[in-house]
Amino acid sequence: MNTTRNSFGAGLPILALALSLLLSACGGGTAGGDNSTVQTQPPTGTVALLFTDKPTDEFSAIKLNVTQATLIGGDGAQQVLFEGNEPIDLLDLSNFSEPIVFGEVEAGTYTKLRLVIDSLELVPLDGGPSIFPSLPANGKIDLLDPSGIEVLPGQTMVVQIDMQANEAIHIVGAGNSGQYQFRPVVKATFSTGSELPDKLARLDGTVDEIYSDPAGGFRLCDIETPDSCIDVATDMDTSVFDDMGLGTDFANLMVGDTVTVIGQYDTENGIVLDALVLEIGGNAQQIQGQVVSMTMDQQFLVLSDANGDVVVELQPGTKYYDAGSPAGPESIAVGANVEVEGVMPPKDVETDPNVIRAALVFVEPPEEEQLSGTIIEPLDIDPMDPMTWSFGLTPDGGVGDICVRVNEDAAVLLVNTTDSEVTMGSVADLALDQSVDLLGTMSDCFDASEVIVDVSPAP
Numbered sequence: 001m002n003t004t005r006n007s008f009g010a011g012l013p014i015l016a017l018a019l020s021l022l023l024s025a026c027g028g029g030t031a032g033g034d035n036s037t038v039q040t041q042p043p044t045g046t047v048a049l050l051f052t053d054k055p056t057d058e059f060s061a062i063k064l065n066v067t068q069a070t071l072i073g074g075d076g077a078q079q080v081l082f083e084g085n086e087p088i089d090l091l092d093l094s095n096f097s098e099p100i101v102f103g104e105v106e107a108g109t110y111t112k113l114r115l116v117i118d119s120l121e122l123v124p125l126d127g128g129p130s131i132f133p134s135l136p137a138n139g140k141i142d143l144l145d146p147s148g149i150e151v152l153p154g155q156t157m158v159v160q161i162d163m164q165a166n167e168a169i170h171i172v173g174a175g176n177s178g179q180y181q182f183r184p185v186v187k188a189t190f191s192t193g194s195e196l197p198d199k200l201a202r203l204d205g206t207v208d209e210i211y212s213d214p215a216g217g218f219r220l221c222d223i224e225t226p227d228s229c230i231d232v233a234t235d236m237d238t239s240v241f242d243d244m245g246l247g248t249d250f251a252n253l254m255v256g257d258t259v260t261v262i263g264q265y266d267t268e269n270g271i272v273l274d275a276l277v278l279e280i281g282g283n284a285q286q287i288q289g290q291v292v293s294m295t296m297d298q299q300f301l302v303l304s305d306a307n308g309d310v311v312v313e314l315q316p317g318t319k320y321y322d323a324g325s326p327a328g329p330e331s332i333a334v335g336a337n338v339e340v341e342g343v344m345p346p347k348d349v350e351t352d353p354n355v356i357r358a359a360l361v362f363v364e365p366p367e368e369e370q371l372s373g374t375i376i377e378p379l380d381i382d383p384m385d386p387m388t389w390s391f392g393l394t395p396d397g398g399v400g401d402i403c404v405r406v407n408e409d410a411a412v413l414l415v416n417t418t419d420s421e422v423t424m425g426s427v428a429d430l431a432l433d434q435s436v437d438l439l440g441t442m443s444d445c446f447d448a449s450e451v452i453v454d455v456s457p458a459p
Contacts, residue, residue, distance in 0.1 A: 045107045045151035047071065047081055048158045048265065050097040052199055053090040054166050061123035062090040062165050067139075068116040071105055071149065079105040090165050095321070095339055095362045096202040096262070097160060102271055107153040113143045113188060115161070120182055122169065133169070133182040137420035143188040144423040155192055156267035160199065162187040166370070167437055167452055183417045185437075185452055188424065192267075198324050200262055201273060203230070204282065207257045216250055220261060220273070232261050234275045239317030243281025245343030245357030247317045250278070258282030262341065262360060277319055277341070277359050285344055287356055291336045300332060302340065310354045312340050318358045323365040337364040371438040371446055372396045379406075379430055389427045390445065393436070403445040404438065406430070411450040418456045429453065 049069055053062075066088060069081040081103035088098060117139045122131040143161075151157050168185040203220060208229060211217040216238075221229040234240070234250055242248040253259070260279040266272045289304035298314040320327040332338065341360040377392030387408045394401050406412075412425040430436075430451065440448040 043107055043153055044104050045153055046102055046156040046267075046271065047105055047151060048102045048156055048267070048271065049081055049100045050158065050160045050199075050201070051088055051090075051093060051100060051163065052097040052160060053093040053163045058125065058169070059091065059122050059165075060125050061121070062169075063119075063121040063123070064088055064090065064117045064163075065119045066100060066115065067118050068114070069100065069103075070114045070116075071110040071151070072112045072114055073108065074111045079103075079110070081105065090163050094364075095200065097199045099201060099203070102156075105151055107151050109148040109150045111144065111148065113149060113159065115141045115143070115186070117141070122180060131180050133180040135182060136184060136417055140420050141184045141186055142419070142421040143186060144421060145188070145190065146423065146425075149190055152192065156271060157190060157192050158265065158267065160189040160191070162189070167439070183415060184420045184422055185413065185415055186422050187411060187413055187450075188422075198264075200276065200321070201265060202260065202262045203273065204258070204260050205229075207253060207255050207259060210253060210255055218253065220259065223258070231270070231272045232263070232275050232278075233266070233272050234278060238263075238275045238278055239315075239319055239359065240278045241280065241315070241317065241343070241357075241359050243283055243343065244345055245279075245284075245313075245315070245359065247315050248280070253278070253280060260284045279341075279343070279359055281343070283343055284341060284359065285356065286339055286341050288337070288339045291332060291334055291338055294334060295329060295332055302338060308354065310340075310356055312338075312342075312361070313355055313357045314361075315357055315359070319360045320363070321360065322363045327363060331363045332361065338362060339364065368439045368449060369442055369446075371440075371442075373436065373438075375430060375432055375434045375436060376401060378432055379427060389430075391430065393438075393446070404448055405445045406448045406451060410448055413450070413452045414455045415452055416455050416457075423455075425453065427451075 066086040068083050071079040071081060082101040086100050117135065120133055120135060122133065164185045164187060168183055170181045170183060205220040205222050207218050208221040209219040214233065216234040218232050219229050220232050240248050240250055242252065257280050259282065261273060261275050262277040263273050263275040266274050287302065287304050287310055289302040289310065291300055292303045293301035300312050302310045302312055304310050314329065320329060320331055322331045339362040340356055340358050342356045342358040344354065344356045373393040373395040375391050376394050379389045379391045381389060388405050390403055390405045392401055393404045406427050408427055412427060412429055414423040414425045414429060430453065435454040437452040438446060438448040439450040440446055
């Protein structure tokens with residue numbers, strides 16, 4: 001999928017109430033007559049809800065609207081994290097996560113996270129009319145974790161929601177009569193402390209305050225809802241760019257500037273976004289396409305459907321990412337699919353080539369293959385690798401039987417479309433005669449990185 005997207009408009013999470021609660025929860029209390037201060041343990045924890053998605057080449061946009069996110073305990077007690085309207089285009093989230101809310105909830109162990117979405121729009125690549133699949137269970141999606149979802153007092157739990165549109169959207173039928181169906185293939189990753197998701201966050205907003213202590217820090221607030229703010233930290237490794245996409249330094253940042261920040265969350269002392277890239281000016285863009293030339297003189301050529309040939313100009317501070325981790329310019333190769341973040345400067349002459357000055361270059365990993373079928377042989381431990389299990393599969397479509405290997409750490413999702421529930425499972429949940437969808441790569445066997453099991457009750 002080769003597209004261009006304006007970066008402006010991705011909102012900040014609803015932070016004002018959550019941060020005020022966090023500050024009050026972290027305060028101390030006095031006890032006894034000696035005026036000594038006793039630090040009390042807050043009875044609440046913070047939950048950060050982030051959305052992301054895997055890429056798909058079938059649509060130019062996949063738009064949904066999140067209206068509610070709720071944690072539910074074993075006794076049925078509910079803690080609402082978010083209630084409102086949060087429109088999301090999943091195709092903006094292949095390489096980034098978008099925060100929905102940082103919410104304060106009672107500490108404890110919960111059994112499920114319930115999401116509610118009230119609309120889903122598929123925009124075809126060919127420019128045809130939008131498609132609006134019906135939503136199961138009136139848009140409710142329950143994400144269950146058998147081990148429990150534990151919110152610890154005074155700590156932040158980050159929940160990354162991967163909507164997995166490539167597996168959630170299915171075509172039933174063929175030709176013009178084919179109907180699109182949405183099933184709740186949603187993966188939730190619950191993490192705390194140092195085990196935070198490695199996907200970068202990307203936020204737009206206005207600089208509300210620049211801090212002298214700590215130096216390099218500032219407060220970023222949403223443009224449409226200025227009360228929604230987050231602290232941002234920079235350091236010597238942060239690359240700063242001006243409104244022309246050229247390198248600059250933090251000293252040129254001013255209160256009132258519109259900026260784009262790309263980085264990762266730090267929850268050790270409250271919630272802070274550690275900036276990897278800071279773009280000043282609010283005019284950053286993203287293009288996606290295929291590399292069609294070698295890098296020469298700090299430039300290479302990308303073929304993008306939306307813009308044709310685009311010259312990518314690498315800057316001294318350009319950052320590189322490859323499959324979710326830092327990389328270098330050597331990762332750019334002819335034929336690679338990339339997403340480039342930066343500024344497209346105005347042309348002196350209309351016939352001049354399209355140019356983007358790169359602040360960040362993502363080199364996309366090869367797309368995983370998808371395979372569906374029925375398990376025909378029970379799981380067995382691979383004698384050469386005790387961490388890997390294998391089973392036989394009859395693929396859909398009449399292809400000959402194959403073997404499948406599944407690492408013990410592979411994601412296993414148990415999807416109940418009827419009740420719109422997704423349970424985080426393990427290889428122990430795989431059994432004969434199950435219908436499964438697999439993501440992975442084919443070698444002598446199919447090496448599955450993810451297994452989606454249909455556990456809907458029989459009609």
